Amino acid sequence: MLAINFVGCGNLGKTLGRLITVHHLGKVEGVVTTSLKSADKAVEFIGAGKSCTNYSELPTADIYFITTGDDLIETVCNQLIAEAKVAKGAIIIHCSGSLSSDVLMQARDAGCYAFSVHPVKSFANPELSVEQFSGTYCGYEGDEAVFPTLNALFTGMGAILFPITKEQKPIYHAAGVIANNYIVGLHYLASECYRFAGVDENIAYQMTSMLMSEAIQNLQKFNHKNALTGPLQRGDIEVVREHLSHLTALPQIKAVYASLGEAIIPISDRAKQLKDKFVALFQEQSKE
Structure with missing residues (x-):
């Protein structure tokens, strides 16, 4: 079973973590946020994982979801690679609609795979989002070698994946x-x-x-x-x-x-x- 960590865990992160747990698609090992209180709330909603406030506390994982705001993704990726126990071959993924997987270049340089999957959906309420996620379209781009793994993960949640080019992501x-x-x-x-x-x-x-x-x-x-x-x-x-x-x-x-x-x-x-x-x-x- 895939070991999965979440970095930043707002409504989107909670939704994905919960879907992974209820559909037995992987095991959420750790959730890191800036405050222990928010990490605890995320872990409680997801139903699995260890609450962390530092990257060094995260267990080793196969996949790292960065579900922070767009302006933090690159910085968070760099800190994650520098401070966490991220093994070569791990998948670093963000869910931004406007940024490409290239903002995860530090992960690539460290021997990891970089990928972007953007669910075309609003996530105002995690409980409702979990119920309504099936049928959600998700635009993806990144290192094709790991597409089969991520395709299985997201289709297991009920998503419909389609490719996009990184150059046209802003449009x-x-x-x-x-x-x-x-x-x-x-x-x-x-x-x-x-x-x-x-x-x-x-x-x-x-x-x-x-x-x-x-x-x-x-x-x-x-x-x-x-x-x-x-x-x-x-x-x-x-x-x-x-x-x-x-x-x-x-x-x-x-x-x-x-x-x-x-x-x-x-x-x-x-x-x-x-x-x-x-x-x-x-x-x-x-x-x-």
Whole structure:
């Protein structure tokens, strides 16, 4: 059975550790965090492992997960190699969406394998994440020699792995930010418009949620072109002009409306027929 350590153990680390334990995919040997209290909580949730606050306390392992924030990964890797009992041939893995496995170069130089696996999922609640992890897509890149081992580990958790190139990871990660984080932002902006128009705050929130749910349902059934509805899809330029005119009272929202409207012209046949007019309108309004 694979021996596994976790360095840093927030919601993502706890989720992976728990999945490894419940599916008997390996044995979590150690968890190191900056405080013993947080390490104890992680070990309790995972159901296995030794709580540590120093790298030197970690047991020897086959795999080391670095599940810290992105800005700490390279530093943590360097400290891990310098201070822990990391054997040659061990796998050092991080789960960043934007950083490549090259930030683990110190591990490679020490005779270890470097790998990156990024679960395309939000991890706000570890208990919920464990329940919902099956079917999660995970982008990977790194030293191909250890792919079979990590493929078995992650597919055992229920993940679906797909390859990504390290050069394009920032754009790949930006896609996830747009799809997950910015949809919350769009919800906020739409709710603000409703509230500005005099709609009750709770109704505005619920109505925005309902419309977004319907849009997601359409996307699950149809392609972008057939899922799109509204004035842009119909090519109704005068309605769009009226929207922009009144959104002058909400300049930041107006800028988003114009920018996003111009960006999605390619998925509407009718808007493409009127592309010059729509582009001129959006660009004119974005300058005001």
